[in-house]
Amino acid sequence: MVYEVFARKSRGEALRHIGNLNAPDDELARVYAHAEFDEERWFDMWVVPRDRVVEVFTRAEAEVAR
Amino acid sequence: MSTAESLARPEEAGLAAVRDLVLVLADSKRLLGLRYAEWILGAPELEAGIACASMAQDEWGHARLLYALLKDFGDDVDHLEHGRDAAGYRCIALLDRAPDAWPGLVVLNALADTALTVQCEALRGSAFEPLAQRVGKLLEEERFHAAHGAAWLRRLARAGGAARDVVAADVARALPVLLAWFGPDSPAAAHLVDGGFADAAGSVLRERFLERVAPLLDEVGALPDAVALLPGFDGFDEAMRRTRTGGPDAETLARIRGDRNRVFLMD
Numbered sequence: 379m380v381y382e383v384f385a386r387k388s389r390g391e392a393l394r395h396i397g398n399l400n401a402p403d404d405e406l407a408r409v410y411a412h413a414e415f416d417e418e419r420w421f422d423m424w425v426v427p428r429d430r431v432v433e434v435f436t437r438a439e440a441e442v443a444r
Numbered sequence: 445m446s447t448a449e450s451l452a453r454p455e456e457a458g459l460a461a462v463r464d465l466v467l468v469l470a471d472s473k474r475l476l477g478l479r480y481a482e483w484i485l486g487a488p489e490l491e492a493g494i495a496c497a498s499m500a501q502d503e504w505g506h507a508r509l510l511y512a513l514l515k516d517f518g519d520d521v522d523h524l525e526h527g528r529d530a531a532g533y534r535c536i537a538l539l540d541r542a543p544d545a546w547p548g549l550v551v552l553n554a555l556a557d558t559a560l561t562v563q564c565e566a567l568r569g570s571a572f573e574p575l576a577q578r579v580g581k582l583l584e585e586e587r588f589h590a591a592h593g594a595a596w597l598r599r600l601a602r603a604g605g606a607a608r609d610v611v612a613a614d615v616a617r618a619l620p621v622l623l624a625w626f627g628p629d630s631p632a633a634a635h636l637v638d639g640g641f642a643d644a645a646g647s648v649l650r651e652r653f654l655e656r657v658a659p660l661l662d663e664v665g666a667l668p669d670a671v672a673l674l675p676g677f678d679g680f681d682e683a684m685r686r687t688r689t690g691g692p693d694a695e696t697l698a699r700i701r702g703d704r705n706r707v708f709l710m711d
Contacts, residue, residue: 400491402599403599405595406595410494410495412591413491413494413495413497413498413499413592414491414495416498
């Protein structure tokens with residue numbers, strides 16, 4: 379399962395997408411995110427399975443078509 | 445004997461036990477770091493390899509900090525790190541040779557690393573302050589190691605079939621060694637506690653360790669055995685926290701001492 383990884387530098391700042399990883403479950407996703415992305419001093423970090431990210435809209439197709 | 449001398453003696457005995465313990469921890473962490481490093485390439489998942497790289501660096505960092513502390517005891521740190529033969533190493537005996545497959549590494553991660561952590565936790569308020577300062581930071585990093593080990597042990601146990609059998613056998617082999625590793629309730633152990641150098645030793649730490657890993661032992665059905673298992677200390681060298689026989693194998697020794705790199709050291 380692919381997980382998307384988000385983090386921010388300080389409280390109140392917007393979460394930033396910082397990468398993704400493969401993990402079989404939430405528990406290992408958490409551990410792997412820590413190992414892979416903890417080199418900077420993040421205030422907090424979150425992972426979410428990619429298939430749980432719901433698309434609102436995308437302009438990509440319209441722009442390519444133009 | 446003067447009053448000052450009688451007061452100094454338990455203090456000295458306590459400090460000698462601290463020195464022994466720091467070397468045990470430093471050697472074990474150096475060896476464990478090598479074991480993690482061996483799986484940076486070839487772990488079952490790319491991400492697990494990255495986690496091993498991270499844990500290897502942590503353990504080698506901890507080992508360096510701990511070896512450096514031994515200067516305060518008059519040790520020749522360069523000799524300790526690069527000049528000893530196999531019989532001089534005080535690592536947990538399980539680390540003497542490389543595990544032959546991934547489940548073996550997972551057991552080192554989930555159980556041996558946790559045994560080291562339980563021991564380090566007992567030193568958080570140590571009267572030997574340089575040690576207390578260092579274990580604080582080190583324990584922060586260990587939380588992630590424990591999470592990785594636990595997640596993987598559960599994963600293998602729940603996979604069933606051969607994976608479960610292999611990991612259960614590895615746990616059964618590791619457990620008696622780790623339970624004995626905390627040592628007997630000896631005078632030296634009492635000096636550590638009475639002098640305020642550790643908040644517990646021997647069987648108290650053994651119980652803390654068992655309590656910590658009980659959920660994982662339960663996963664592979666090792667819990668009843670573990671509870672029944674009281675270690676014997678025949679041939680156990682308390683200062684080494686292991687039996688004297690053996691030590692790291694030749695390949696391991698060459699790598700942890702950095703034999704092939706000595707010629708490139710410029711200082």
